[in-house]
Every structure is written in C-alpha cells, then in structure tokens.
Amino acid sequence: MSKPVAVTGAAGFIGRWVVDELLNQGYSVISLDDFSNGRRENIEEFHNEPRFEFFEGDIRDEAAIERLINQETAACIHLAAEIDVHESLERPNDHFEVNVVGTRNVLEACRATDTRLGLMGTCMVYDMADSEDGIDETHPVKPASPYAGTKLAAENVAESYYHGYDLPVTILRPFNTYGPYQEVGVVPIFVERDLNGEPLKIYGDGTQTRDLLYATDCARFVVDATFSEAAVGEVLNAGTGEDVSINELARLIASDGRNIEHVEHHHPQSEVPKLLCDPSKAKEVLEWEPEYSLEAGIEELRTWLSNRSNK
Template structure:
C-alpha cells in the first residue's frame, strides 16, 4: 500500500509518538486527520508546537475514543487508521485501573467496530512490550507469553486480544505493532530518559530514580515511526503481531551512566522509593527479537543509542519549559 494520497486518521496524534507519526505521514503525502482528545483548553498537545506550514495541512478533530458515535463520524471515509490513543503511564494505572480499561480496551473496541462498519483498508493497532512482562526467554519474539504485571499492561493485553478477535472473526485488516521502549523529543518526564536528562540539565546534583537493574530495549522515535509506516504499507502484516525493537538491551543503570557521560555533568544517583514498582509488578528484562518485522517489511533501525540520546538531550535543553524537575511525573 502506498500511503500517498490516502485518507489517514491517527488517534492519539497529539502525543509523543503520534505527533511524530503525523509529521511523517504528511511528508509521505497522506491526507491526514489527527484526532486529539477533547479538552476545554482546546489544546492539541504536541500538534500545537509544530510548524505552521505543517499544522495548516492537518485536519485536526477533537473527540474521545471512549465514545463510539464520535468514532463512527471520524472514521467514516477514512482509508487507513493508526490507533495510538491510550493511557500509558504505568504508575498511574495502579491508582486508576478502571480508566485504563475504559480507554485502552473499550476505546480500542470502539475504533475497530467503526473501522469494520466503514470497511477501512488497513488498521495499525498499537501494543506495547509491557504486554510480555518480565522476559521468560530472550530475545523476546512474538510467541512469548503475555503477562499482566500492571493494570496498564493488562489493559493493553485486552486491547490486543480485541484486535486479534476482529481479524479472526470479521477478517478486519488489522496489524498490531508492539513497540519496545521508544524515546526521543517530546517524550514526557513520566519516562526514564527525559526524567534523567531534564534533572541533569536543571542542575540537579542528585538524580532521583527507581530501580536501576531492569533492562530495556530502547528505540529512537523516528525508528519507531518508520516501523508504523512500513507495517501499514505491507500487505504481509495483516493479522500479525509485530515487534518493533533494536534487538539490544541495556540496564537502566548503564543507560543513566551513558546519559551522564554524554551530558558531561557530575551527578549522583539516588533510589527514590516512590518511583519503585510493586515487587511482583516490576518488569525486569525486555529485549526484542526483531526478525519478524525485518522479514515482513524493509524496516531496519537507523539510529544508534548514542545518536538518539544526543538528539534528545539537545531537544530537551531547548525545551526545559515542558519539564517540572521538582515534581515526580506519575
């Protein structure tokens, strides 16, 4: 499928990955409708920060994936749907699990039912590596069991199974992308990399962090966005769940030391108990097997960890106004 000229809807377009995906689709010549969550401030999230020439070419609509009638109105006439809208913060899912069920499971069901009704040509549904839980073997391929180690991951498992059921029951043309830990410009301080970088740039001499021993497979946002594109373009991906990861792991402790070195600062790491997950909820190891995406598409990661971190440091340094370094962002 060539996305040029296609009518494309992106849910969650105002978010971190969604805003980058919106830009990339415009570059490819798609006719983009960007769904942002309705709010009384009329905020379009990161879409508000884009260049005016880019914004003028986006059809921005407001709504809520939890509301089916609204989804029907927005999806009617669309040819491709990228479904990214979700609640994603793991710590907040301990506080408000029902909100994750309503947004991530019921919201996904609303989007897919509307896509089925209007015969959308391709849907790319967004999963997460958190659905795997702590690795039972590495690297983690798509056959790895799913483990609900937090209300967030459980809600995403539910959403993924809804997507699978629509493919199996109705032959809905769905592909599920399962990104591992994406980072880069516009990511909020709820994630470890912007938390570390923003604290360092704010002049902190101590870094407040959670556990340093877990490992993660980090991917620069432009690589993740390109994985979305390649999965959408390939007919081979329909009905498949596909990892998007680098096939490399690094511990949080080693990652933090790398960021400190790249930032050329002197800081001390302090473990903050408020940032620790419950013991049985901590995901200790994530490492992606990315063979499947390479077999089904032409995707290959293009950015090394150092390249991505340097780009992220430079962006955060220019945009410190978005970070409250004295407040733990749940």
C-alpha cells in the same frame, strides 16, 4: 489529495511522530486527541499544513470515532490509550474504559467502513524473560498491571475482528520508545535532570533493563507496518535488539560529577526486570531496521531539550 489516514492520540508523544512520518511520506491525516495525555503544542507545527486535519475528541465517544473513520479513510492508526502503569494500579477502571471500550469503538468504525487498522500494543504484555536472544512475538504473555492487561485485551479483540470479520488488522508492539516531545519516561527525565544539574534518581536497584527505541524509528515502523499487506493479521515487535540497564543508562547520560541516587520503587511488583526485543520478524516482513543508536538518540534528545529550555 489522497484519502486521509485517521490517527487517534495524535497529540501524544508517539502520535506526534506518527503524524510527522505520515506527512513526510505524502499521506493526508485526519486526527483526534482529548489531551488527557497529549499536548496541544505537540501538533502546533502541523496546523498550517493543508494535508493535516485535527479535532478534539475522545475514543469513548462513538460519534467522534464515526466522524474520524468513514468510507473515505485510507487506514486508521490507533494510538490513543491510557498509558501509565502506576496509575493503572490505582485507577484500573479508567484504563479499561479507554483501552478496551475505546478500542472496541475504533474497531466497529473500521468494520463498518472496511478500514485497515494499525493497533498500537505494548511490549509490557510479555512474560518475564532472561534470554539474551530477546523476546519475539511467540514469547508467552503475562500482563503485570491493569495497563498491560487492558492493552492485551484490546489486542485480543482486534485479533477477533481479523479472524471473525476479515478486517485488515496489524498489531504493533514497539519496545520502550523515547525522544523529543516525551513528557514521561526514564530517558527524558534523566536528560532533563542532567541538564538542570540535578541528581539522576533510579527507582529500585537499577538492574532492570530496557530496549530503547528512538521516536522516529518507532514512527516509521508504525506507518510501514500499518500499510504492509504482508503484516495483516500479524503481531510485530520493534526494537533495537540491544538492552541497557537503568544503571548503565544513568551513567551514560550523567555529566561528570553528577550524582546518581537510588530511591524506593512505589510498585515493584509491576516492574519487568528485563526487556530485550527480538526485532527479526519486523526486519523480515517490513525490511525495517532502526537507524538510531542509543547514544545518537540521547544526543538528539539532549539538543532538543536544551533548545526548548532556551526559548
């Protein structure tokens, strides 16, 4: 059996798909999650897979990280994080402890074992942009929430380990990802409300745009970038290169006659008005391109949610 790939946050939405992609590519996986954001049912189908090992643990616990990452680890994909923008404004310390201190623990374990690291960042670190060319990796950063600030801090610490210790680190910044097993996010919320015959509710005026990346495309990007020698020391975006307004997204998802309502935004200061990815660097470095159109991804998600509700 090949050396295992360590995955933090394996029971989360993206973590579940990364585990699936690793197994499909023939890797063995050792993983952990504390189920603060992840769900046990997300990884149930993997438990009979001999190449999959899981234990419950918290990235703030150094002993758990040392158990996960050792001399036999082929690589680590670090996905575990506090991820809620609105909650970060209410509870910033929680985000600091998990996203910064937890990442430090992962980096120290990787340094001790010379384990390559794929670090999940976020497109939310970027400053606002109105350009139709999209945001590339050289675009200025300006985190608008403690969530984005702590994720950027984690990236900076990871980059310091690359420059200071020559640790093989790749920083991954996928744009807004959606798909099956996602509990929060505008696309699954809209689709589920539509399936239930409920009105679709939009926070604010709905003119904000997002570049929406399907889950399997994101997972393939994460795995390929983590193992790419050309990507070591790099920051890489992943997206479709097309954005859609939340108003347009609601109209695309809503069935005939379904109401669309606008409601007050709880934290408008944290809302980024336009997110459009320039994925050209990932294409150049990894030969990676998304396979799913927005329409195809929404249909896949709609089918999955329908099947789940009928079980």
